[in-house]
Amino acid sequence: MRTGYFALLAIFLTGCSVDPYTHAPEWSGTDWYSAGKEDAMSGAIVKANETLALDFNDTDVDRPRYLEGYNDGLKKICKDDLLYAWGRAGKIYPAGCDTQQNASQLRQSWQKGMDEGTRESLLN
Template sequence: MRNGMVLAGLLLLAGCQPPPSTSPTKNGHSFWYEAGYSDASSGLIVKDNETLSEWFGNPDVDRHAYLDGYQAGQNVWCNTSNVEAWGRAGKPFPASCDGTNDAETLKKVWQHAADSLPLAVGSAR
């Protein structure tokens, strides 16, 4: 019974955690800008507001800041050297680079790098 009370108290305290701050971070960008930048530079797709709210525990999503950060992440990350490295590592084409102006060129670079991987023993391509 005592352990149950302790567990209930811990769960109650964990549920009272405040949502992440949306104030500017140390480099002057908002939390949502940084979240968008991180998603793009990790090769992830754009998340919708419901998903962002659920993942970060904050219903006040700044969509504009998130998309600005996502675009900045795309601009920095979606280049031939990065997608080539992903292809050589056997990773799928990064979803964040699908919407860029040079997506077709990037896909060709990625595909060429992926095709240069040695075939695994017993695998069929």
Template sequence: MNFRTWLGGIVIAVLLLGCAASEQSLATQGDWYQIGYRDGIAGHQQRSYQSLHKLGAVQIANYDEGYNDGVTQYCNPDFAYQIGLSGQYYDGVCAGTPAGNQFRMEWQRGWDQYTSH
């Protein structure tokens, strides 16, 4: 393993730990809205109460509100093509939303171009 590979691995590990610590910090502060928002805006599936409870005394209503706000922004079809083109897998979180079908089609168009390279 060369130095650049080793250093790159260290940098990625530090960034991942920073994200985890940040999430734990938000839970400790009781900012469940922000945890939900981050999950939604990233296009992740909504977490279960049990998985959230592992972070602390979950306030599920605040998490749900943040998650819904994040998903609303994520599901904007104007950005779906870029999300697919960047190689981000779509996990179906926009299904059932007003722009869900349009989002899926635009994401698929970008994903097809991403995977054809």
């Protein structure tokens, strides 16, 4: 009887096993648009192709797509109110915003937030 339980248990456990390679995702390549957008929104400067190739382990860098994403990311973060908030939070000024037409105004907004944030932290 005991042998029957072990045989039944072995059959049950074997039936529940999953081959780990049957559902493995296939690599579809690097999403260069998202990589550029993420770089811009994190405040990073535009990266060289060699750096991108090393970072993403992908030598086939789609530079136009990366720059398109980077520029779209800059449109989202290079705004007066957002940079003011970045300054208040003590975050560094995003280097990519220096390439915008209103760069001096953007830097002033960030600096105003940085000054207020610093003053506020000194009072607390």
